Amino acid sequence: MNVKPILFLLFSIIALLSSCKPTIQHLPYLGSNKIVNGEEVRHQIRSFNYIDQDSLAFNADVLNGNIYLADFFFTSCPSICPRVMRNMLRVQKKYKDIPNFKLVSFSLDPKRDTPARMKKYAENIGADLSMWHFVHGPKDSIMAIANEDYYVPAFEDPDAPGGFDHSGKLLLIDGNGHLRGFAEGTEDEDVTEFFNTIDALLAESK
Amino acid sequence: MIKFINITIVLASISLLTQCDHTEYPSGKRYYNAYCGNCHMEDGKGLSKLIPSLEKSQYLINQQDKLPCIIRNGIKSMVADSSSELQLSMPANVKLSEIEILNICNYINNSWSNQQAQMSLQEIKVKLNFCD
Numbered sequence: 248m249n250v251k252p253i254l255f256l257l258f259s260i261i262a263l264l265s266s267c268k269p270t271i272q273h274l275p276y277l278g279s280n281k282i283v284n285g286e287e288v289r290h291q292i293r294s295f296n297y298i299d300q301d302s303l304a305f306n307a308d309v310l311n312g313n314i315y316l317a318d319f320f321f322t323s324c325p326s327i328c329p330r331v332m333r334n335m336l337r338v339q340k341k342y343k344d345i346p347n348f349k350l351v352s353f354s355l356d357p358k359r360d361t362p363a364r365m366k367k368y369a370e371n372i373g374a375d376l377s378m379w380h381f382v383h384g385p386k387d388s389i390m391a392i393a394n395e396d397y398y399v400p401a402f403e404d405p406d407a408p409g410g411f412d413h414s415g416k417l418l419l420i421d422g423n424g425h426l427r428g429f430a431e432g433t434e435d436e437d438v439t440e441f442f443n444t445i446d447a448l449l450a451e452s453k
Numbered sequence: 454m455i456k457f458i459n460i461t462i463v464l465a466s467i468s469l470l471t472q473c474d475h476t477e478y479p480s481g482k483r484y485y486n487a488y489c490g491n492c493h494m495e496d497g498k499g500l501s502k503l504i505p506s507l508e509k510s511q512y513l514i515n516q517q518d519k520l521p522c523i524i525r526n527g528i529k530s531m532v533a534d535s536s537s538e539l540q541l542s543m544p545a546n547v548k549l550s551e552i553e554i555l556n557i558c559n560y561i562n563n564s565w566s567n568q569q570a571q572m573s574l575q576e577i578k579v580k581l582n583f584c585d
Contacts (some may be wrong), residue, residue, distance in 0.1 A: 373501040
């Protein structure tokens with residue numbers, strides 16, 4: 248029996264269904280889908296319960312309905328973080344007047360990065376704390392969401408500069424917690440192109 | 454004819470050599486981008502108040518004697534790692550050779566809008582003898 252036509256039909260249906268939403272430039276949904284109770288569900292950032300640089304609760308409620316850009320860092324990071332932060336600052340500058348757009352920096356080093364220390368760091372780099380959150384949570388939990396939800400490889404490594412190995416990816420998350428795009432935060436040109444991706448998501452959610 | 458070719462070759466090599474020695478510091482630039490660029494950035498401007506700019510840095514202008522030592526030994530932040538105070542320190546670069554340090558010094562001293570006298574290898578050796 249020839250399965251090819253059936254497969255082709257299946258794919259066409261999927262393609263048709265997924266193209267239903269009328270948007271100009273629809274960004275893909277990234278990440279692998281899961282099967283829950285026999286139904287396929289989209290990859291989604293899990294809900295969490297952390298605190299920010301002001302020791303205020305930082306959880307799904309704070310982010311719900313907001314498009315945000317996430318990265319992972321630690322204040323004593325001697326390697327890629329300053330470069331990534333400089334690009335986060337470029338994003339801040341470009342989108343500072345857009346309501347419902349946020350920046351979120353998760354610390355991989357909660358032991359040293361107390362909320363007060365992160366606040367000082369934020370002030371030193373010139374972060375606008377009305378749109379940018381610096382996030383403190385239990386280390387294992389932060390490592391898990393980095394690796395499993397945001398797809399940012401991050402782990403403790405005594406041989407790495409500063410004690411942690413991680414990538415400088417910037418992750419774009421939509422108002423429903425779905426991953427919609429990413430860029431290399433260490434690459435200025437990649438981030439410049441990424442502005443188009445952010446614009447597309449903003450347009451889509453209007 | 455042979456003479457003419459010879460002269461051209463000599464002139465070309467001189468201009469090549471002087472380009473490398475005086476107008477730009479290509480190897481200094483390479484080392485700078487590799488060892489310093491993550492923090493001070495390719496344009497030398499650093500990151501806000503966290504990492505100082507090396508362009509028009511008063512420190513760089515006044516502390517030329519200390520520059521090779523800073524590159525080799527880094528700068529230990531004055532403030533202890535207490536919970537609320539934050540000062541990023543500059544890491545040491547013990548693996549850099551004297552020539553590599555020389556190239557970096559000359560590159561940052563004469564890049565962006567910086568204009569400092571060129572250092573020699575001998576000067577670098579002397580300065581490195583007087584690190585704190």
